Amino acid sequence: MTTRAPDAAVATGTVILGSPDLAAFCGTIMDAAAQALGADCASIQAKIPAKPVLQLIAARGFVAEATAYWQQVDAGSSSSCGQALRRGQRIVIPDVERDQLLAGTEDLHHMRLCGIRAVQSTPLFSRSGEPVGMISTHWRREHLASPDTLRFVDAMALHFAELIERVSAQEALRLRVAALERADREKNKFLAMLGHELRSPLAPIRNVAEILARLLHDEPTAQRPLGILKRQTDQLTWLVDDLLDIARIQEGRMALEERPVEIGGIIEQAVETVQPLLKEKQQRLSVGPLAAPVLVLGDPARLVQCVVNLLDNAAKYTEPGGEVRIEVRESGARVSIAISDNGAGISPALLPHIFDPFVQSEETLEHARGGLGIGLAIVRHLVGMHGGSVEAASEGAGRGSSFTIHLWRLESAAAGAAGPA
Numbered sequence: 001m002t003t004r005a006p007d008a009a010v011a012t013g014t015v016i017l018g019s020p021d022l023a024a025f026c027g028t029i030m031d032a033a034a035q036a037l038g039a040d041c042a043s044i045q046a047k048i049p050a051k052p053v054l055q056l057i058a059a060r061g062f063v064a065e066a067t068a069y070w071q072q073v074d075a076g077s078s079s080s081c082g083q084a085l086r087r088g089q090r091i092v093i094p095d096v097e098r099d100q101l102l103a104g105t106e107d108l109h110h111m112r113l114c115g116i117r118a119v120q121s122t123p124l125f126s127r128s129g130e131p132v133g134m135i136s137t138h139w140r141r142e143h144l145a146s147p148d149t150l151r152f153v154d155a156m157a158l159h160f161a162e163l164i165e166r167v168s169a170q171e172a173l174r175l176r177v178a179a180l181e182r183a184d185r186e187k188n189k190f191l192a193m194l195g196h197e198l199r200s201p202l203a204p205i206r207n208v209a210e211i212l213a214r215l216l217h218d219e220p221t222a223q224r225p226l227g228i229l230k231r232q233t234d235q236l237t238w239l240v241d242d243l244l245d246i247a248r249i250q251e252g253r254m255a256l257e258e259r260p261v262e263i264g265g266i267i268e269q270a271v272e273t274v275q276p277l278l279k280e281k282q283q284r285l286s287v288g289p290l291a292a293p294v295l296v297l298g299d300p301a302r303l304v305q306c307v308v309n310l311l312d313n314a315a316k317y318t319e320p321g322g323e324v325r326i327e328v329r330e331s332g333a334r335v336s337i338a339i340s341d342n343g344a345g346i347s348p349a350l351l352p353h354i355f356d357p358f359v360q361s362e363e364t365l366e367h368a369r370g371g372l373g374i375g376l377a378i379v380r381h382l383v384g385m386h387g388g389s390v391e392a393a394s395e396g397a398g399r400g401s402s403f404t405i406h407l408w409r410l411e412s413a414a415a416g417a418a419g420p421a
Helices: 003-019 022-036 062-068 080-087 108-113 147-215 220-251 264-278 301-314 375-385 410-418
Strands: 041-047 053-060 072-074 091-093 118-125 131-139 259-262 284-287 296-298 323-331 334-341 389-393 401-408
Touching: 022 041, 022 053, 022 131, 022 147, 041 080, 053 080, 053 131, 062 108, 072 080, 072 131, 080 091, 080 118, 080 131, 091 401, 118 147, 131 147, 131 220, 147 220, 220 375, 259 264, 259 301, 264 284, 264 301, 264 323, 296 401, 296 410, 301 323, 301 334, 301 375, 301 401, 375 389
Parallel strands: 284 323
Antiparallel strands: 041 053, 041 131, 053 072, 091 118, 118 131, 259 296, 323 334, 334 401, 389 401
16 A cells, blocks of 8 residues: 555656646546545535535535535534634544544544544645645544554645645736736726717817807907817717727727838827827927838738827927927838927836836826827737837837837838748
């Protein structure tokens, strides 16, 4: 017996580590224990967290009535596992008919139904010393385990407790991940619903603002409130569009309408869109000249959106009177759009996470004109859909920042699709 038992324990551990089912683990544990100890029946229980209660996980050799009766055992039970849980140590009963605590109890009745005459129950402890379960073996004859056998049981209990603890932790992690995934799906649905619900009243608000602008275009006192109304409506529209885009991205519903696009036209449209913000903050915008037209294969609206997001971000995080620069660089099969500023900059701690959704700089948040922290995440995804990449650089807080979009030239689009993004 002593020569076979260690091999059985090692084999059991291997099976446990490779199996996804805790009940299967427990069944293998019981079979190994029963074989090693020459027992007729065996059971394994897990302790319910924060309760002095054992829950039956698996059993061998019990009649159905006894299995149902021992589904849960608390620390007040007169059974061997109840006593072991209460005392925090192994309980050995060589003859259940002579045990005073069992006399006249339901536990003894059910032991007789199973033909059990002797039993031992050994607690399983975690590495922190907390009970995690119980392993019991039963004999249909009077039986007193030898000291060598009990030492082997102790070694087996340590081994199995570690495995059960590991499996329980993995299961808890799996459930946690599943819960987070469900929460993420619900969040995406909520963002999509919120975006659509907010968009519904935006159209009439914008229409009314335009009507008022026509009706009151000769009223000097109305120009300032009308300007505020238009700017805030545009800002709200921008936020809603970002919400809808991030929901589409996270649900995998974003699509492109690709065609040959001239980079100069993309930059011109983006600059026109951001010009009011630059003018309001009295910032200087310099645009580097293009030596010749440069074509890429892409969705014009989405590429404009990417450049607008970066320009808007540069303007928001740059002080009034600051400078924003945009230039196009060519390098072989690739073309890059670089947008830089002399504004707030990005701290080294934030830089690796700057493209993560809902990330904003705490140091410069008070300078931002709203925003949800999803614009850069949208840029990264859209550029990636075009087979390109985007990168951020900064020498630190207060030292400006630069964002560069890398795309493939049209004549290298086929190679770019298979090339590194």
